[in-house]
Amino acid sequence: MSRRPLLHRFDVESIVVFRALQLGDMLCAVPALRALRAALPSAHIVLAGLPWAAQLVRRFSAYLDEFLSFPGHPLLPEQPARHGELTSFYSTVCARQFGLALQLHGSGDITNHIVAGFGARAMAGHCRGAPVATERTVLAPYPDIGAEPERLLQLTTRIGAPAAGSHLEFPLLREDEDELAASGVADGLEPNGYICVHPGARQRDKCWPPECFAGVADRLADEFGVSVVLTGSQAEVPLAEAVAAHMRTPAVIAAAPISIGAMAALMSRSRLLICNDTGVSHIAAGLGLNSVVVFSKADIARWAPLDRLRHRCIWDPGAERASVVLQHARTLLSGTEPSRQRAAGMWPYW
Incomplete structure (x- = not known):
């Protein structure tokens, strides 16, 4: 078998990436996708994922x-x-004859079988136990430690796509700004004059109590003169509304039927985000917005944003x-991080 990385063994003109x-x-x-694109600038890269993720192709068209x-699998909990759509889905994917199927969905216990069914010329992913290395297949042992972006980058690097940075991104589109303006949610809010508090999460048992968010928001409004926007x-x-009811300071309730992109546009003009461990913390990382993230259940070492000074977990x-x-x-609001801690990179979590 060739010792060259998988991407260097043959011309890869098309890739299907599975992450549902x-x-x-x-x-x-995103860092793994960025590495793939840098390594294969002319390849046609397709994402197979949950229906909502169609919007990611527009946002990350680079x-x-x-x-x-992806129509789902009985053993995957996400949907x-x-x-009735499974046979058609696999037939369609196999007919495309992708050059590479890349499994970026966990350890591969279930998902390697899914991706093997894509009929691609070659396959790569993670696995449990001993690595698998053949001319057309690379399965690397799943890393049990490290931040999620770095775990995924280990795989793309292994197959020959050197990392192009581990930072996250969240590009804002013109349609995001237009939708935010049309919604009226941001009317009267001065850029850099407010903080965002996001008290929700997909799993409600991960949510910090409303009274805790309210108490912190009131103190910051008093001390820094900022408005509080509840997203x-x-x-x-x-x-x-429960957070607002516990507050002494009037708050702007911006929880509304707006898209993820419009909400991100609203957050991008704020000074700080306070939230639970949920998707908006990664939006903040992509926007370069300072954040304080409260963890209660998830693996903090895996899911905390990588910049521990900008994002306090x-x-x-x-x-x-x-x-x-x-x-x-x-x-974060005062910008008074002690220089000794900044220089030493101390306090990764609190």
């Missing part, structure tokens, strides 16, 4: 060319399997550390 996950997980894959909606989806309006499953959240929000 939600927003934050998908944004963590790295992705096309989207295929109910659409059994979220339309389904999270009651949660935003607090472990608080018992909702007992509001004073620590407040302390780091103050630091």
Whole structure:
């Protein structure tokens, strides 16, 4: 077998990337997609994912060319399997005769079987146990430690796509700005004159209590003279209203039926985001927006943004550390990070 990396063994003109996950997980894959595009600038790169992710192809058109909606699998929890569409989906993918099928969806216990069914000329992904290395297949042992973007980059580097940076991105489109303006949500808000508080999460048991968000928001409004904007989806309006009800300071409830892109445009003009461990924390990382992220369940070492000084991640499953959240929000708003800690890269988590 050739010792050259997989991408160097033959001309790869088309790639199908499988990652059927939600927003934050998908944004963590951007560095791997960026590495693929840098290595293969002329390849046609297709994302196979959950239906909502069609929008990622428009937003990340520099790295992705096309989207295929994955109809699900009985053993994957992200969506109910659409059994009537499975045969058509696999037939369509196999007919494309992709040069490479890249499994970027976890350890491969289930997903390697899915991706093997794509009928590509070659396949790469992670696996459990011993590595697999043949002329047309590379399965690398799944890394159990490290941040998610770095885990994925290990795989793309292994197959011959050197990393082009581990930073996240979230490009804003003209349609995002137009939608935000049309919604009226941002009317009267001065750029850099407000902070965003996002109290929701897809899993409600990951949410910090409304009174904790409210107490921190009130103190920051008093001390820094900022307005408080409560963001979220339309389904999270009651949660935003609960935070507002606990506040002394009037808050702008911007939880509304606007898209992810319009919400990101709103956040991009703010000074700080305070949120749970959820997809918006990765949007903030992509925007370069300072954030304080409260963790209560997830692996903080895996899902915390990589820049630990710009993004402060607090472990608080018992909702007992509001004073620590407040302390780091103050630091980010005032820009008074102690130089010794900055130079030493100390305090990766709090």
